[in-house]
Each structure stands twice: as structure tokens, then as C-alpha cells.
Amino acid sequence: xxxxxxxxxxxxxxxxxxxxxxxxxxxxxxxxxxxxxxxxxxxxxxxxxxxxxxxxxxxxxxxxxxxxxxxxxxxxxxxxxxxxxxxxxxxxxxxxxxxxxxxxxxxxxxxxxxxxxxxxxxxxxxxxxxxxxxxxxxxxxxxxxxxxxxxxxxxxxxxxxxxxxxxxxxxxxxxxxxxxxxxxxxxxxxxxxxxxxxxxxxxxxxxxxxxxxxxxxxxxxxxxxxxxxxxxxxxxxxxxxxxxxxxxxxxxxxxxxxxxxxxxxxxxxxxxxxxxxxxxxxxxxxxxxxxxxxxxxxxxxxxxxxxxxxxxxxxxxxxxxxxxxxxxxxx
Numbered sequence: 001x002x003x004x005x006x007x008x009x010x011x012x013x014x015x016x017x018x019x020x021x022x023x024x025x026x027x028x029x030x031x032x033x034x035x036x037x038x039x040x041x042x043x044x045x046x047x048x049x050x051x052x053x054x055x056x057x058x059x060x061x062x063x064x065x066x067x068x069x070x071x072x073x074x075x076x077x078x079x080x081x082x083x084x085x086x087x088x089x090x091x092x093x094x095x096x097x098x099x100x101x102x103x104x105x106x107x108x109x110x111x112x113x114x115x116x117x118x119x120x121x122x123x124x125x126x127x128x129x130x131x132x133x134x135x136x137x138x139x140x141x142x143x144x145x146x147x148x149x150x151x152x153x154x155x156x157x158x159x160x161x162x163x164x165x166x167x168x169x170x171x172x173x174x175x176x177x178x179x180x181x182x183x184x185x186x187x188x189x190x191x192x193x194x195x196x197x198x199x200x201x202x203x204x205x206x207x208x209x210x211x212x213x214x215x216x217x218x219x220x221x222x223x224x225x226x227x228x229x230x231x232x233x234x235x236x237x238x239x240x241x242x243x244x245x246x247x248x249x250x251x252x253x254x255x256x257x258x259x260x261x262x263x264x265x266x267x268x269x270x271x272x273x274x275x276x277x278x279x280x281x282x283x284x285x286x287x288x289x290x291x292x293x294x295x296x297x298x299x300x301x302x303x304x305x306x307x308x309x310x311x312x313x314x315x316x317x318x319x320x321x322x323x324x325x326x327x328x329x330x331x
Contacts, residue, residue: 001038005047012179012211015051020181020209022047027211029072029108032099033115040123042116042132056213059083065219071110071212075165076101078109088217090226090245091168097230098164100237110212112165113176113192116203117267118239119148119159130156131200138200146305147241150313151297152266157200158303160264161193162239167263168228170271171245174217180210189215193268200267222249222257229320230263231312240264242313248324250284260292260321265300265313272296275317284325286318293317 005022009015019025025047028034037043056070059081067083078084079095095104121127121139128137140148140158148158166189174189193204206212217223226247232238243263249256258279260272275292282288293314300310 001041002044004045006050007047008050008053010053012054012213015049015054015211016180016209018049019211022049025049027051029111030074030106031111032103032107033111037116041125042123051211067217069109069215069217071108071214073109074105075107075109075112076104079104086224088168088172088223088226090171090223090228090247091165091217093228094164094168094243094245097228109215112163113212113215114204115163117159118162120144122159131159134199134201141303144305145303147239147264148303148306149266150300150302150306150309151262151270152195152268153301154196154198154200156198157196157267159196159200159267161266161268163269164228164230164240164243164263166193166269167243167261168245169215170269171226171247171259171261172217172220172223173259174215176212177214177216178206178210178212180207189269190271196267220247223247223259225249225324226259227320227324229316231316242309242316244316244320246317246320246324248284248321250325253284255279255282255284255288260296260317262313262317265309286322289318289321290314292321
């Protein structure tokens with residue numbers, strides 16, 4: 001790890017001003033991913049701005065029923081919050097399925113959004129990786145690619161996004177609020193992360209001087225009927241091979257509303273818009289769910305070691321949707 005400068009920001013304006021003035025500076029929150037990357041010399045910032053003292057650590061309900069989660073709220077606090085557990089169980093379940101209790105106690109909302117891929121080749125300094133070193137190539141394409149993408153990949157990168165929380169946020173159509181030198185803006189979470197295309201080194205559409213301040217969850221009554229399922233190699237502290245976040249509203253055996261997002265399959269949390277379109281207005285049965293899964297995955301592309309993910313994703317989607325329809329969705 002190389003030497004770096006450090007300052008603690010007293011407010012968001014100071015944090016933004018400091019990061020704008022310091023070349024190659026980064027914000028430091030819980031540090032559960034950034035510090036690891038610094039140890040591996042993948043991230044080499046010249047300056048860190050500590051934002052842990054900013055008043056961004058509250059979860060509150062706004063007058064319109066929207067839930068606002070501050071950027072500094074710890075993952076464990078989100079998962080155990082009564083409003084989240086009651087209204088958005090998919091989010092609580094997603095967070096609890098990720099990492100370890102110790103890491104969830106340190107990791108923040110913003111840090112989870114900003115975490116980088118766990119691709120083996122990204123972490124291996126001897127491997128060719130366009131994400132780590134643009135133009136170097138991607139050894140994963142012809143290498144051991146069992147954990148890699150089947151949707152939205154490119155010739156430059158087939159890495160996957162590691163977050164569980166972000167998959168649930170994508171299904172819930174959350175909004176990320178940021179502030180920067182040019183003021184404040186709101187970014188739909190589905191637009192926050194990027195597909196690799198020919199610039200896989202750029203993970204998000206956040207500007208270098210922008211600070212995440214909050215995430216907002218829309219008031220979705222049917223999100224109470226939601227679930228997250230993570231398929232992985234072991235039951236604890238493993239990243240998803242495939243994960244599914246879903247919410248379903250069913251009335252008289254007809255699907256009124258559906259939300260679906262996938263994890264472990266793409267460079268970003270994958271909102272399944274095509275599948276949702278198939279489901280809304282259709283019968284809440286296995287045939288519909290199979291058709292929706294097939295439509296969403298028809299553009300998928302497997303590699304030597306990860307083609308199994310295509311069928312695994314289809315089966316997991318159908319299973320989660322059947323559970324939601326049968327247990328709580330049908331009225």
C-alpha cells in the first residue's frame with residue numbers, strides 16, 4: 001500500500017470541495033472494500049476524505065411514504081430496521097445473505113453501491129484485466145470463468161457485480177441521491193451502475209467529485225410480498241452464482257405488478273424488464289413464470305465454465321415467483 005494523505009470532512013460541502021481539489025482522491029466510509037483494494041495495490045488513491053462523521057446515518061420515512069436511507073447507514077442497521085423488514089423484506093433478506101456479520105456492521109449504504117467486482121483476474125496482478133488496466137485484455141474470457149457474466153458482457157470484460165443489496169434496490173426501483181460541485185441530482189439505481197462495453201474500468205455513472213448522500217425506496221405497497229434468493233457454492237460468506245430479487249402483486253390469480261432483478265449474472269445488478277412485461281396482466285402460474293424467465297435470458301451467453309448459470313437463473317426465477325404467488329400473492 002502506498003502512502004496517502006488523509007482528512008476528515010465535517011460536512012458534505014467540505015467533502016465535495018476537498019475531493020475536487022485533490023487529484024486522485026477518494027471518499028472513505030466503512031472501507032470494507034476500498035481498503036482491501038488498497039492493500040492489493042488495485043486502488044492507489046493519493047488522498048482519502050473520511051466521510052464517516054457526516055450526518056448521513058438515519059433511516060426515515062418521508063411524508064409521501066418514501067423511505068430514505070442515509071449513505072452512512074450500516075448494512076446491519078438497514079437489515080434489522082422495522083420499516084425495512086415489514087415493507088421491503090427483499091432488501092433485508094438480500095443484505096443478510098451477503099458477507100459476514102462483522103462486515104455488515106462496518107459496510108455502509110454508499111460503500112455497498114460502490115464496491116467493485118470480485119473477479120479472480122481483477123485481483124491477480126499477474127493476469128490481464130481491462131478493468132484494472134485498460135487495454136490489457138481479459139483473461140477471464142478464455143480462463144476459469146465459472147462466476148462470470150452471462151448477460152450484458154462485452155469482449156472487454158465479463159466480470160459480475162458482487163452486491164446483494166444492490167440487486168434488491170434494482171428490483172425496488174430505488175433512487176440514489178448525490179451531491180457534487182455542480183449541485184445535487186437523483187440517479188435511478190438501474191442507471192447508477194454501468195455495463196462494461198469498452199470501458200469496464202468505469203463501474204458507475206457517478207462523477208469523481210460526487211458524494212452519495214442517500215438512497216430512497218419508493219412507496220410500493222406490494223413490496224411487502226417480496227423475497228431474495230441467493231444461490232452460491234456455500235451457505236456463508238460466498239458471492240452469488242445467481243441471485244433473484246422479486247416482488248409480486250396478484251389479484252384473482254392475475255399478476256397486477258411484478259418486479260424482478262438478478263444478481264451474479266452481469267456487470268451490474270440486472271433489472272429484468274423483459275420478464276416483468278411478460279408477467280403483468282398474465283396468470284400467476286408456472287407457465288407464465290417460465291415464459292418470463294426464458295424471455296429475460298434469451299440474450300444470455302455462457303462461457304466454458306459458466307453456461308450452467310443460464311438454466312440455474314431460469315429455475316431460480318420460477319421458484320421464487322411461484323413461492324411469492326402461492327404463499328402471499330394470491331388473494
